[in-house]
Amino acid sequence: MSKKIITINLSVIVFSLFFFAWILSGTLVYQVTYASSSPSFEIQEMINENREWFQTYGNSDLNLKNNYTDILAVNYFSDGETLKATLWLNAGINNYTNFSFKNPLNKINYGMLIDADSNTETGYRGADYDFYVELSGGNLSAYLYLLSSTGGYRLLDSKIDFTEPLDDSGAFLGSVDFDLDLSSINNPSNYNLLFYSAESFQFNEVRQFTSWVNIPPPTLQITTSPGEVSIRQGESLMVPARIKSTTGFSNDVVNITLSGDNNLDYAIASGFNSSELIVNVERIQPPLFEIEIPKETPLGIYSIPLVVTIREPSEAVITKPISVESLGGKVDPEFEIAKExxxxxxxxxxxxxxxxxxxxxxxxxxxxEFWGTYGSFIGIFAGGFIGAFAKDLFDRRRKKEN
Structure with missing residues (x-):
C-alpha cells in the first residue's frame, strides 16, 4: 500500500514539474518574442550632402546621371512593424520623355541597404540586406536580398510588376515611396540604413548614396565647462561646450544656429537676441558661447534653443549589380568599385x-570674493610687515637696554 502511495506522489511531482516547465517555457518564448520588436520613431528627415554619382560598373555615364536619380533628401519613420521611406528627388522621371522605359536595357533602382546588427564585419561590407524597387520596361518590381560577407547574395522575397508607375496620377513625380516589413529582416532592435539610387543603361551603371543613419534615431548632448552655467544679473560669461551624439561619436560641429521664438532661425553673426538673454556664437569648433545677462533679467533657469549640425563618419558599400536577376549568386568583382x-x-x-x-x-x-582671491596674498604681505615691525621694535628695545 505504501509503495502505491509513493508511486502516485512521484507521478504528481513529475507532472507538476513538467507543468511548471511548460508554463516557464511559454513565458520565456513570449518574452523573447516581445523583446524582438523593432523600435518605433517619428518621422525623420535627412538632407543628402553626398550628391555625387559613382560608376559602379562599366566605363561610360552616357544617358546616366539624370536628375531623377539625384537624391535631395530622405524622410523615414516606423511604427515598429513597418519602415516607411520617401526619397525626394531633384526631378520626376515623367519629365524625361526622351528616356525609353520600354527598353529592357534601361533600369532605375531606388533602395536602401540595411545593417541589421550594427556590425560592419557581417554582411557585404557591413550591409546585411538590400531592399529596392526597380523600374524596368515601364513596370515596377520590389526585391529583398540577403547579403553575405563572402560576396554571396540570395533572394528572400520579390513582388514583380505590382504597379504601373507611368500614368496620369503623377506617381514618382519628384519622389519615390517604399515600405519594408520589418519582420522580413527579423525585427532588429538596433540597425542602420543607407539609401541609394541606381541607374543603368546597357552595360553601365551609376549610383548615388546617402550617409548611414542610425535606428533608433540618435539625439545630441551638450556638456559645458563649468557643468552648471550660472551668470549674475548684469554680467556676461564665455562658456566653452562640447557637443556629441548618443551614437558615441565625438563632436565635429559644422554649424550652430540660434533659434528664436516662433521657430525663427537667426544667422550666427547676428546671434540670438531676446528681451532677457543675449547670446552670441563666438566659435563653432569647438563650440564657444558668449552669454550676456541684462540687469533687468528675472532670476530663474533659461533654456537657449539651438539647432546643431555635426559630422559623423560613414562609409557607403556596393551591393550586387542590378543587371543580375537571379535567386542568388556572387557579386562579380568586375562590377565593384576599385576601392572603397x-x-x-x-x-x-x-x-x-x-x-x-x-x-x-x-x-x-x-x-x-575679494578675500578669496587676494586673502592669501594679503596674509603673506601682512605677516611679513608684522614680522619686520616686530624685529625693528625688538632691536630698539635691545638698544635701550644696552
Missing part, C-alpha cells in the same frame, strides 16, 4: 543650452 570610398554623414538636431540667472553680489559677497 568614404562618405560623410550629417546629423542636425535641436538642443538646449541651460543657463541659470542668479542675483548680483551683495557687499558681503563682494568682500568674500
Amino acid at each position: 570610398y568614404p562618405t560623410v554623414g550629417y546629423l542636425t538636431k535641436p538642443i538646449n543650452l541651460t543657463v541659470t540667472v542668479i542675483a548680483p553680489m551683495s557687499t558681503n559677497d563682494q568682500f568674500k
Whole structure:
C-alpha cells in the first residue's frame, strides 16, 4: 500500500514539474518574442550632402546621371512593424520623355541597404540586406536580398510588376515611396540604413548614396565647462561646450544656429537676441558661447534653443549589380568599385543650452570674493610687515637696554 502511495506522489511531482516547465517555457518564448520588436520613431528627415554619382560598373555615364536619380533628401519613420521611406528627388522621371522605359536595357533602382546588427564585419561590407524597387520596361518590381560577407547574395522575397508607375496620377513625380516589413529582416532592435539610387543603361551603371543613419534615431548632448552655467544679473560669461551624439561619436560641429521664438532661425553673426538673454556664437569648433545677462533679467533657469549640425563618419558599400536577376549568386568583382570610398554623414538636431540667472553680489559677497582671491596674498604681505615691525621694535628695545 505504501509503495502505491509513493508511486502516485512521484507521478504528481513529475507532472507538476513538467507543468511548471511548460508554463516557464511559454513565458520565456513570449518574452523573447516581445523583446524582438523593432523600435518605433517619428518621422525623420535627412538632407543628402553626398550628391555625387559613382560608376559602379562599366566605363561610360552616357544617358546616366539624370536628375531623377539625384537624391535631395530622405524622410523615414516606423511604427515598429513597418519602415516607411520617401526619397525626394531633384526631378520626376515623367519629365524625361526622351528616356525609353520600354527598353529592357534601361533600369532605375531606388533602395536602401540595411545593417541589421550594427556590425560592419557581417554582411557585404557591413550591409546585411538590400531592399529596392526597380523600374524596368515601364513596370515596377520590389526585391529583398540577403547579403553575405563572402560576396554571396540570395533572394528572400520579390513582388514583380505590382504597379504601373507611368500614368496620369503623377506617381514618382519628384519622389519615390517604399515600405519594408520589418519582420522580413527579423525585427532588429538596433540597425542602420543607407539609401541609394541606381541607374543603368546597357552595360553601365551609376549610383548615388546617402550617409548611414542610425535606428533608433540618435539625439545630441551638450556638456559645458563649468557643468552648471550660472551668470549674475548684469554680467556676461564665455562658456566653452562640447557637443556629441548618443551614437558615441565625438563632436565635429559644422554649424550652430540660434533659434528664436516662433521657430525663427537667426544667422550666427547676428546671434540670438531676446528681451532677457543675449547670446552670441563666438566659435563653432569647438563650440564657444558668449552669454550676456541684462540687469533687468528675472532670476530663474533659461533654456537657449539651438539647432546643431555635426559630422559623423560613414562609409557607403556596393551591393550586387542590378543587371543580375537571379535567386542568388556572387557579386562579380568586375562590377565593384576599385576601392572603397568614404562618405560623410550629417546629423542636425535641436538642443538646449541651460543657463541659470542668479542675483548680483551683495557687499558681503563682494568682500568674500575679494578675500578669496587676494586673502592669501594679503596674509603673506601682512605677516611679513608684522614680522619686520616686530624685529625693528625688538632691536630698539635691545638698544635701550644696552
